[in-house]
Amino acid sequence: MLEIKTVSKNFGGLAAVSDVSFSVKEGEVVGLIGPNGAGKTTMLNLICGIYKADSGSISFDGTDITKMDSAKICKLGISRTYQIPQPFESMTALAGVLVGVLNGKNRPNMSLPDAALEASYYLEFVGLFAKRDTLARDLNLYELRMLELARALATTPKLLLLDEVMAGLNPTESSWALDMIWSAQEQFAISILWIEHVMKIIMNATQRVVVLQYGKKIAEGPPKEVTSDPKIIEAYLGARYAQH
Amino acid sequence: MVNFELRRDRIVARFRDKKSEWVIEPRYWRNPIIGISVLLILPLFVSSYPHILAMFTTANLYAAIAIPLSLQMLGTGRVNFGPQLYLGIGGYTAALLNLHFGWSPALTLAATITVCAVISLLLSPTTLIAKGLYFSLITLILPLTFMDVTFIWGDIFRGEVGLVGMSALLTFEKATWNYIAYYYLSLFLMLAYLLFSDRIVRSRFGINLAAINENENVARMMGVNVDHYKVFYYVLPSILTGIVGWFIVHTFRTFAGVTYLPLEFMTKILIIVIVGGRAFLYGAIPGAYLISIVEDSLRGLGPVNYFLFPLVLIALIVFLPRGEGLWGLYHKKRPRDYFPKLHVRRE
Numbered sequence: 001m002l003e004i005k006t007v008s009k010n011f012g013g014l015a016a017v018s019d020v021s022f023s024v025k026e027g028e029v030v031g032l033i034g035p036n037g038a039g040k041t042t043m044l045n046l047i048c049g050i051y052k053a054d055s056g057s058i059s060f061d062g063t064d065i066t067k068m069d070s071a072k073i074c075k076l077g078i079s080r081t082y083q084i085p086q087p088f089e090s091m092t093a094l095a096g097v098l099v100g101v102l103n104g105k106n107r108p109n110m111s112l113p114d115a116a117l118e119a120s121y122y123l124e125f126v127g128l129f130a131k132r133d134t135l136a137r138d139l140n141l142y143e144l145r146m147l148e149l150a151r152a153l154a155t156t157p158k159l160l161l162l163d164e165v166m167a168g169l170n171p172t173e174s175s176w177a178l179d180m181i182w183s184a185q186e187q188f189a190i191s192i193l194w195i196e197h198v199m200k201i202i203m204n205a206t207q208r209v210v211v212l213q214y215g216k217k218i219a220e221g222p223p224k225e226v227t228s229d230p231k232i233i234e235a236y237l238g239a240r241y242a243q244h
Numbered sequence: 245m246v247n248f249e250l251r252r253d254r255i256v257a258r259f260r261d262k263k264s265e266w267v268i269e270p271r272y273w274r275n276p277i278i279g280i281s282v283l284l285i286l287p288l289f290v291s292s293y294p295h296i297l298a299m300f301t302t303a304n305l306y307a308a309i310a311i312p313l314s315l316q317m318l319g320t321g322r323v324n325f326g327p328q329l330y331l332g333i334g335g336y337t338a339a340l341l342n343l344h345f346g347w348s349p350a351l352t353l354a355a356t357i358t359v360c361a362v363i364s365l366l367l368s369p370t371t372l373i374a375k376g377l378y379f380s381l382i383t384l385i386l387p388l389t390f391m392d393v394t395f396i397w398g399d400i401f402r403g404e405v406g407l408v409g410m411s412a413l414l415t416f417e418k419a420t421w422n423y424i425a426y427y428y429l430s431l432f433l434m435l436a437y438l439l440f441s442d443r444i445v446r447s448r449f450g451i452n453l454a455a456i457n458e459n460e461n462v463a464r465m466m467g468v469n470v471d472h473y474k475v476f477y478y479v480l481p482s483i484l485t486g487i488v489g490w491f492i493v494h495t496f497r498t499f500a501g502v503t504y505l506p507l508e509f510m511t512k513i514l515i516i517v518i519v520g521g522r523a524f525l526y527g528a529i530p531g532a533y534l535i536s537i538v539e540d541s542l543r544g545l546g547p548v549n550y551f552l553f554p555l556v557l558i559a560l561i562v563f564l565p566r567g568e569g570l571w572g573l574y575h576k577k578r579p580r581d582y583f584p585k586l587h588v589r590r591e
Contacts, residue, residue, distance in 0.1 A: 050461070069464075069471075071464050071465075071468060071469050071470065074464075079466075086459055086461075088455055088462070089458060090454075090458060091454055091455070091458060095451060098451050099451055099452060099454075100466045100467070102448050102452065103466055103467035103468045103469075104467050110448070111448070112447065112448045151466065
């Protein structure tokens, strides 16, 4: 579904991502992990067209999206959430999701009330329907993350890119969020590329993990195998722990 | 028969099985129909004071410039500091074609629209390229450049004295009738702009405009074709502003770059937008009326008004709630509605 081939991106002299290739198959949940500054978010930005790759190619469903505009990429079926929630602050929760409903696909004949009905379905799905008339700036972090999820789902994606959904949530909230993402995956039949620091969740939720360090891919495989790899332990904890 | 029933907050009219409700609760008094009918019967009270009618005509034209500007702020997510550029372009196009080639107002209207559309299309890439403050700076400098042009080619544009003697849209024998007619014409122009813009803002496109105004990059990620929107909402308001220039030419029958192009005029328009309510369309009308009434009443004081007028405006912004002028008064009552912010973007 998503094919990334030897993609590189430099910021001045800094190689944020170099020669990374991996793929995401249909219906799969892939984790993208790595220490801070490893280039995970840059990778996500490359996929959804915020940055353009210096070399290499990214294709989605057979279409080359390396140099494509983000709006077109979104219409093809890739949608994302942000590490730091970026809601439309002065808009109500419902209006924020409406934007996704109206623009995620070409829907020239959809009226505003129809779109609002569909948007409220997505809000209901993430459990924010009661907050539909609340301005996004008045929501708390959990609600903001759920709003972002609803917004992303409203564009009817085939591939959902999640950027640290669990960051800053307490254990209860993150278990709710995890349930939500699982049921979203079942109900909307989406594949997920998931950046996460919380290893417990990555271990449980993903079928495959890609590990980045200093912009390079150092390992790929099922989470159980990857976490026992001494190279990964070294990347995360330093060489001293890798020996044991 | 029609039955009227008075409820606590509304009047309900019933005719057979049809029911229509009229909300009279004070917080819904922004109801546009009330405002429009006040504006419609206004000249009946002041018909014997032509200068007041002229003042109201000016207020309508100010509002007719501020409303498209608000729309543009929404659609491009940027603050245009030079809306009067297209006023000048439209006005000069109409005036020169009418004077030198004898084109009728209908023909000059078409020419104005074409010229404004072409020039704004040529300039529209600035909305895509110029980030943040640079867009404001570029738009600030363009009208001033155009004013210099009117001075340099003074034999064509007559920059300092202005062009005179263009043909009028309507002429009546009594001067009072002229004033009233022009008041109504300007009112209809302004209302047409208001209803047109309001229709856009309340439609599905309005939601996208709000999203662009809030956060361009996120809007783009959610599939909004931001570039198309920006170009369109730069060109359309420019044309609308150009039409106001055409209107000025054919009603006041004089047009001078010195009056409409300098910073003073721009400040007035921006103050109307700020006092009346940022990108809130209805606010432009009370804002425009307030500004022209303040301007007119201070003019009698002599040269002091150049100093007093800005002071009054600053006081309006400081002392009305939330630093947002009349809009703040309204917003205090209805904090839940969507109202866009004025952005000077950093990215």
